[in-house]
Amino acid sequence: MAKISFASDYTRGAHPKILERLMETNLQQNVGYSQDDICKSAAEKIKKACECPDAEVFFLMGGTQTNQIVIDMLLKPYEGVIAADTGHIAVHEAGAIEFSGHKVITLKSLGDETDTDRFGSETGKISGKGLRNYLSSFYRDENREHMVFPGAVYISHPTEYGTLYSKKELEDISAVCREYKIPLFLDGARLGYGLMSKRTDVTLKDIAELTDVFYIGGTKVGALFGEAVVFTKGGKPKHHISIVKQHGALLAKGWLLGLQFDTLFTDDLYFEISRNAIEMAELLKERLLENGYELFLDSPTNQQFVIVDDYRLQRIDEFVGYSFWEKYDYASSVIRLATDWATTKEDVDALMQYLHSTDW
C-alpha cells in the first residue's frame, strides 16, 4: 500500500464510535440473523431519518450483494432491470445480476454524447425522457413478447462518476416509473456523500418519497461493512429472510449490521462524517485547480476525476494510492481521487506535496 491513498472510500476500518460500540457489546449474547433488538433500533432510526414511518428496513453486507438481492426481489423471472450503461450493475459486478437470471437493459448514459473531449456533469445518469422513450417504444413493439420485459429501474446516486440527480430529475424518473408501474430502485452505496454535497437539492426524505426501494451505503461511509435496504412503499417480499439466505447473504451475527447503522444514525453521525468527505473533496479540487490541474468532469461529491501527466503518475505511484480511470491522451491519464469520512486536511496536503515535490 502506498503511504497515503485516495484510491477509494473503503481503505480504512470503521468510524471509531462503531468500534467502541463493538467493544462494549462484544460479550453480550444476541439472537442471530438480524432478528435482534439492535437491528430493530437501527431500523427505527433510519425510518425516522427518512421521515417514512411505514418503511421496511433490513441490512445486507455489501453493494453488489444488495443490488443482486434487491433486484431479484423486484423482478419476475422473465423481467430485466433498466440501468445506465455506465451503471455499477451493468459494468462492475461480474455479472451478478445475470447470475440470478436477469438481463440488465442498458440506456446510454447522459453526458458522453457531446462533441467535446470532456465528459459532462451528466455522466452516469439517465433521464426521465430517455426512460419514457425506451418504455413507450418497448410497449409499441409487436415483438415485445420475444424481448426482456423491463421490470425495475436502477439508478445510482451519486453515480459511478460522482454526479448527482437534481430533485426535478428524480421526480421525472419517478413519474415515468409510476406511469409504467415499474419500481424505482436507487443504489445509495455513497448516499451520504450525495446528501452532503454542496450542490444538491435532494434530501433523504425526497429519496424515500420518490423511490420504491433504495439503500443507504455503510461500507463506503464509515462502517466496516453493511448496507441498509429501505423499502418505502411496502414492497418488501414475504419471506425476505429465505431469499437473503438463498443468496448466501444472511449474516449469522446479524446484530453487527444493526449496531453499525444504529451508531451511524445516532446524533446524525452518518451525515456529519459524510460532510467531512465533501469538504475534503472541495479542498482537494481547489488545490488541484490552483496548481493548474484540469478536472475531467465536474463532480459535486467525494469522487474527483482529474487529468494528470503520465510521467508524474509514475513518480507518485509508490507514495500515493489512486484509481486509474482511463487514458486521456498520449501523455496523460484520468485518475479518480476519492475522499471519505476519515480524510484529513493533512492527507490533502501530503497528496499535493507528492504531486509537486521537486525531489524526484
Add this chain to the structure above:
Amino acid sequence: MAKISFASDYTRGAHPKILERLMETNLQQNVGYSQDDICKSAAEKIKKACECPDAEVFFLMGGTQTNQIVIDMLLKPYEGVIAADTGHIAVHEAGAIEFSGHKVITLKSLGDETDTDRFGSETGKISGKGLRNYLSSFYRDENREHMVFPGAVYISHPTEYGTLYSKKELEDISAVCREYKIPLFLDGARLGYGLMSKRTDVTLKDIAELTDVFYIGGTKVGALFGEAVVFTKGGKPKHHISIVKQHGALLAKGWLLGLQFDTLFTDDLYFEISRNAIEMAELLKERLLENGYELFLDSPTNQQFVIVDDYRLQRIDEFVGYSFWEKYDYASSVIRLATDWATTKEDVDALMQYLHSTDW
C-alpha cells in the same frame, strides 16, 4: 434474549484479541477485496497449520455462502453434489445450492435406521461404503444421461448432529472419491470443535490430505464472521475473485477477514478457544447426566442434544436460550445446547440452576 444462551455458538461477538487488532489497525489504509498483506499473512499461517504448503487459501463471510460458492466452483453446470440427507446444504440453506443450478443428491445419513428410539452417534454421517454403492449403481444405470451426474461429495465435520468422522472413515470416503475422480469437500463451520474433541483421531493435516477442499469456520469459532476456504490439491479456479463477486460475496474491506484469521492462527488461538468449548461441553454433559438427564445422542463436540420435560422447558424459556430440536415424546422434547469459545463454568452453573431451581 434470555439471560444466558446456549442456543448456538454464534451468540457473541469476537474473541477480544480480534477486537484489539481491529482497534490497532483501524485507520491504516488497505487495498480492498482481500488483496492486502494481512490476508496473505493469514493464508500463510493457515497453510502452515495444515502442513500443506501448496494449499490455496481465500476467505468468505459465512457458511451457506461458502458452501454455495465452493460447490459452484467444483461442479460443472449439469452436475450435482452428494450429501447426507441431514446435511446443512440439504436442509437448512434455503435452497442456496439449487439457486446456483445444482441438485443436492442425498444419501440417507447413518445412525437413524436402528430400531431404537434414539439417534446413534453415527447420525449426520455418510460412509465410504454407502458412497461407493451410490456411485457404482449410478454408473451402471443405463439411464444415467437422464440423471444428475455426481460431481462432488459434501461432508460436514463435525456434522449437524455434533458427530465426528474417524480418520479411518474419512480415508474410506476419500478413497472412493479418488476412485471416481470426484472432489471431496468438507464443511468445517465448526472445525475447531471437531479437532479439539477428546474423542477424535483426526488432525488438521489429515483433513488437508484427505479432502480436495475444506473450510475452517470462523463465525462459530471466535470471529465476528468469516470462513477460510482451503483448496489443498490445486483446484482453486482461475478468476476466483470474479466468481466470488458474481455471487455477491466479495467483501470490499477484505482485510477484515484476513485480520481475524491471522489473529486466530497466531499462537494457536483457534485451537485454544476451541478447547474451551469442548471442556465446557464435557462439563455440561457431566452435570446433565449427574442430574438424571438423558442424552438424545452421544456427541463428542460442542453441541449436546438432551431430552427435557416440556413443563421444565416452558419454565426456563425466558431465562435460558436453547434450540428446540424435535419432540421426543408426548411430554418431552429434544433440545440442543451449544457451548463455544466464550462459554464459562459460570454459564454452565447458571444453566443447571435454572433447570433445577425450586423457585418456580
Add this chain to the structure above:
Amino acid sequence: MAKISFASDYTRGAHPKILERLMETNLQQNVGYSQDDICKSAAEKIKKACECPDAEVFFLMGGTQTNQIVIDMLLKPYEGVIAADTGHIAVHEAGAIEFSGHKVITLKSLGDETDTDRFGSETGKISGKGLRNYLSSFYRDENREHMVFPGAVYISHPTEYGTLYSKKELEDISAVCREYKIPLFLDGARLGYGLMSKRTDVTLKDIAELTDVFYIGGTKVGALFGEAVVFTKGGKPKHHISIVKQHGALLAKGWLLGLQFDTLFTDDLYFEISRNAIEMAELLKERLLENGYELFLDSPTNQQFVIVDDYRLQRIDEFVGYSFWEKYDYASSVIRLATDWATTKEDVDALMQYLHSTDW
C-alpha cells in the same frame, strides 16, 4: 434396433391421421408461435373434453420441458416443488428443475416400505396424509425461513411405475393443497393410458377439477411430439410466451402442436388409441401370467413390470426391445414392457414367441 420393441411408448412416429393432416396443410401459411387458428381450435376441443370452459391451454414440446416450465411458472424463486422421490422430476430429468433454481422436495413414495420383496401397487404415489404431515411439520418448524418453502405439489398420473391414483386419493391430495394454498400440478405424460385403464374411477373432468394445472401427453400417446398444458383455475401467468421463449421452448411453427392435438381431440381419437394400449397391455399381462412369469408390480396401465431370468433376457436381446429396470435377484431382473397406441396383437404374439422359442 431390435425387431420388435416394447422398450417405451415413444418408438414410432404419429398416428396416421396426424400425418394425413400434416400433408393436407403443409403448404398453407400460418402465423408462428402458436398464435394460429389451429392451436385455438385444439385448445377449444381440449377445454370441452375437460368440461372446463375457463381453462387456459397452451402447447409445449416434451415432458421434461413442460415440467420445467410449468413448475417455474408456479413457484416463486425461493420455493421448491414437492414430489415423490420416484417422481420423474426427482430422478430422470437431469436436474432440469434445479437448473431453473428450484429444489425438488421429495416425499418417500408409497408402496416400497413393505417388508416383502415386491413393490406394491402404490409405488410411485404420494398420499394426502403424507403431504399434510410434511406441510404441517414444515410450518411448525422454527427454522423454516432457512429451508425451502414448498410452493407447488407435483404428481404423475399414471406414475413412473404405471400406477394410478383413485379419485378419492386425488381428492385428498387436492384438499391438502387447497388448505395450504399450494397449487397441484399433475404430469399427464401418459394421461390417456391412465384414463382408459380398466381399473380407474378418474375422469378427465375430475383431473381438471382437482388440479390447478396438468398436461395431456402427446409424445407418448400418438403424436410426433407435444404436450398440452391446461391451467384450470386461471393461473396461467401473464406473458407466458416470454417465459416459454426464455426457456428456449417456443416452437416457431407452433401450429404443428395445435394440429396434432386438434386431430387427437377430434372424434375421441386420443381416448380410442389410448384404449388400444390398455387392451394390449392386458393381453400381454395375461399371456405372461399364463406362461408362468411373475409380475413385479400390478400395473393397471400400459407399462408392465415383469421378472425375467437373465439367461432368457440375454437371448432375446437382439430381437426384442425392453427397458431394464433393476436386478431382482442374482439370476433374474425386472424389465419394463410398454405398449402404446400402435401396438398390435401380432406384436404381443411375437414377443411371447421370442421369449419361448425353443430354437435358442
Add this chain to the structure above:
Amino acid sequence: MAKISFASDYTRGAHPKILERLMETNLQQNVGYSQDDICKSAAEKIKKACECPDAEVFFLMGGTQTNQIVIDMLLKPYEGVIAADTGHIAVHEAGAIEFSGHKVITLKSLGDETDTDRFGSETGKISGKGLRNYLSSFYRDENREHMVFPGAVYISHPTEYGTLYSKKELEDISAVCREYKIPLFLDGARLGYGLMSKRTDVTLKDIAELTDVFYIGGTKVGALFGEAVVFTKGGKPKHHISIVKQHGALLAKGWLLGLQFDTLFTDDLYFEISRNAIEMAELLKERLLENGYELFLDSPTNQQFVIVDDYRLQRIDEFVGYSFWEKYDYASSVIRLATDWATTKEDVDALMQYLHSTDW
C-alpha cells in the same frame, strides 16, 4: 392469416420430401433421444458437406434453444458471450442467455453510425477490429476481475438484417478469437440463404474451418423444425445429452430431427431450396425497384427491407403478410419481406399486384 405472406421464412410446413420420408418411416420403431441410425446418417452427411470429417454433430429443435444451449456449453459460469447489439441473442430471445446465467456483452453493430438516414449493408455485423479493441481493452483493465469475462463470440450469418460477412471478415474475426483463445460460434438459422446468396464468397467449408461451432438452420430452411449443431474442433462437451436434457430440450423421438436433416442433405436439397429463396428475393427486389420502391438496406439474402407508404400498408394489410420493422418517416415505414424455400414467382406477382392494385 393474410392470403399470401412474406412475414417470415417459417410460415409453411416442410419440404414435401421430408413429409414423404415421415410417411414411409412412420411405423418403424426407433430408439429415442437421437441415438438412432437416421441421426447418425444425417450427421455423416453434414460432416461430408462441411468437409470436416472430425466434426461432432447433434440436433436441437429451434434457434433460441440452440443459442442458449451452445452458449451455455461454451462458457464457464462467470463468463459472458460477445455479440452485436443487434444480435438475436441480445434482443429477441426473451433473455434466454441471461436465464442460464450469462451476460450478453454487446458491441455496437456496424453500419448504423453513418450520418445518412439509411442503414448500411454492414448492419448487424461486428468486425475483427472492433472485437480486438474490446478484448485488448478488457485485458488491460485493472478492474477486469469485477467484470464479466468474455468467453465466446457470437455472430449470425446471415445477420438479423439479411447481411453477410465476407470470407475476409470471417477470417479477421476468427483470427482474433484464436489470438484470445475464445471460441467463435456462428448462428446459421438462415445459413442456406447465406450460402446461396449471389454475393458471397463464403462456403460451408469456410464456416467449418473458421468457427469452433455453428449451426445449420432447418426451421427456416425447409424443415418442420430443427437445427444441426456442428462442433468443428472437438469442443462438444462430455455428457452433452445430459446438458440438453437439463435444458428441457431433449426430443424423445429424436430421429425426427435426423430424418429431416438426412433428407435435406441428400442430393443437395438444402442448397437447392435455399437457392430458390434467393432467386425469389432477387426477383422481388427487382420488381420493387422497377416500381419505384426504395430499399431500406441492400440485403443479399432472403430478407428484404423496403420502405412503403403507410396508407398503402394499411390497404394491403388483410391480403399480404409482412413484418413491420420500424417507422421510416411520418408517412412511411420499413417492412421486412422474407422469401423462402417454397416461395414461387406467382407469390411475388401476387404481392406486386396487391401493392399496385387500382381497385382499392
